[in-house]
Amino acid sequence: MRIEIPEHKRLVFEMDIPIRWGDMDAMGHVNNANYFRYLETLRIEWMCSIGCAPAPQGEGPVIVNAFCNFYRQLEYPGQVLAKLYVSDPARTTFESWATLERTDQPGVVCAAGGATVIWVDFPKQKAAPLPDWMRAHLQG
Template identity: 65%
Template sequence: MKIEIPERKKLVYETRFVVRWGDMDAMGHVNNTQYFRYMESARIDWMTASGINPDPGGTGPVIVNAFCNFYQQLSYPDEVLLKMYVSDAARTTFESWTTMARVSAPEVICAAGGATVIWVDFPRQKATELPNWLRDHVMQ
């Protein structure tokens, strides 16, 4: 299945990883929970590279919603191309999106998902405004 990424989504990170034998379940394909781990790893790598480091005594990102749609099975052995996008910076949130395809067939999306990221004041346990530098980074 070919997934079109709307123009408002900005490609911010791309990585490749190998499917590990232990990622599979009893049915012989990658367990659905692993896809969320793949997306999480990409999101954390992008955030770290972008200077988005949570401060438990201050502010930082929290995921408030996550989803994944599965189109084709991934299994061992394989190599996956993961692309991460961001969009829709609002007052306290932005959206992250991810596509996963086999490196051998990058035009065929096997899974696509994402997460809503909210900026939180950790001591107060309340949403707070996205820093301007982060909003600009998402919207550029």
């Protein structure tokens, strides 16, 4: 199945993720929980690549909503090409979107998901405005 990413979403990062033998379940395909792990890995690697390292005593991103739609099974062995898109920066939030496809089947999306991200002041446990440097990454 081919998925169109709407224009207002901007590609910001992509990476390959190996499918591990242990990612599969008794049915012989990647367990649905592992798709969320792939999406999490993609978001974290992007965050680290732009200098947004975890800062438990400061501010940073928190996922408040996550989803994944499954279109085709992923199976071992293989590599997943994960692509991350962002959109809709608001005062304290932005949207992230992702596609997962096998590297040996370019353009054929096996799953697509996303997450709403909120910027948080961790010591205060409250939402905080997106910093200018993060907004610049989101808007390109």
